[in-house]
Amino acid sequence: MSLPPLVAPADRLSGAEAARTARHAALYPLGEIGQRRLRAAHVAIVGAGGLGSPAVLALAAAGVGRITVIDDDVVEHSNLQRQVIHRVRDVDAPKVDSAVRAAADLAPECTVAAVARRLTADNAAEVLSGADLVLDGTDSFDTRLLVAAACESLGVPLVWGVVQEFHAQVTVFWSAPPAGTTATRLSDLYPAGSAGDLPSCADVGVLGALVMHVGSIMATQAILLITGIGEPLVGRIALVDALRGTTREVPLTGSSGRPGAASPEPVEIRAADLIPDTMLLIDVRAAGERERSGVTGAMALPLPEILRDPRAAAERISERAAGRDIVTVCAAGVRSARATAVLAREGLRTRSLAGGIAAWNALGSADPAGDRAGA
Structure with missing residues (x-):
């Protein structure tokens, strides 16, 4: 118009x-x-x-x-x-x-x-x-x-x-x-x-x-x-x-809520809101980082693999998720935010752990794996 x-x-x-x-x-x-x-x-x-x-x-x-x-x-x-x-x-x-x-x-x-x-x-x-x-x-x-x-x-x-x-x-x-x-x-x-x-x-x-x-x-x-x-x-x-x-x-919907799409859902999740047992964690760090501080139960999918073929990555994650909320994690939250943005373009809703595993550790809690992860 x-x-x-x-x-x-x-x-x-x-x-x-x-x-x-x-x-x-x-x-x-x-x-x-x-x-x-x-x-x-x-x-x-x-x-x-x-x-x-x-x-x-x-x-x-x-x-x-x-x-x-x-x-x-x-x-x-x-x-x-x-x-x-x-x-x-x-x-x-x-x-x-x-x-x-x-x-x-x-x-x-x-x-x-x-x-x-x-x-x-x-x-x-x-x-x-x-x-x-x-x-x-x-x-x-x-x-x-x-x-x-x-x-x-x-x-x-x-x-x-x-x-x-x-x-x-x-x-x-x-x-x-x-x-x-x-x-x-x-x-x-x-x-x-x-x-x-x-x-x-x-x-x-x-x-x-x-x-x-x-x-x-x-x-x-x-x-x-x-x-x-x-x-x-x-x-x-x-x-x-x-x-x-x-x-x-x-x-894009305006704040009045009139016609358009709903405002985007949050693309991040705070460490305090993370519930690993009910979520699928996607660890986008490199293999060497995961070996030093693993995240038990997380799906290992390094960021370069996601970038190389986002569509295939999204399909693999969807199959593994089985209806669970999906959270991408890395050391400090930068790579996981990038992964979340890339996967969103394939229609897969994920959230990035804000501040990464470092933020989780800062809570004084156990690592999602039960092992403390290095930042």
């Missing part, structure tokens, strides 16, 4: 803008009036990294009149695999400088405000104030919470994307959408405490081409919202699997 356009159209385009964006003017239902809406729009992009880079390029090229880019980081060599607005000569320079240069090279009419500040709970709403919508391209869940809270308080749409390894999610959160549209928030997708300690791309890697693809999807969502065309991902989540070449969607 199309939504009302976010932005009133600018009075006119310059001759250079009209010539540069002529293919948009010919594009139904965007057209010339949609192009003037883009000209009048102000988009804030949090993060000038893997997702922010293609979004800056796409939105500047599309004719967005004003872009605010917020990032307090500098360019590193390892960024260049996926953060396409930066160059080798930019290493050790502020990322926002690359954003200003890249946008100017594409669209001199686009005004780019560079904000080299770290967002905090005290300044996030102030920094994002005035934007018609916000794109979150950050790589820290703590920062994502700050951005989401600021957008909720401002009532502006938040185009949200996340990429890990070969998989991605994209959606639009909006706490104050037009009448007849269900509000959705980050907390509807990740209830408080459910995200756990997510591994970074430095830990597990990320496909550079996929990051650019997802940043472009996010930019497209911004264009749909600004111009009031198409069907933005409000109340829906796009799931991208680069290895299989698929994109599918699932509904």
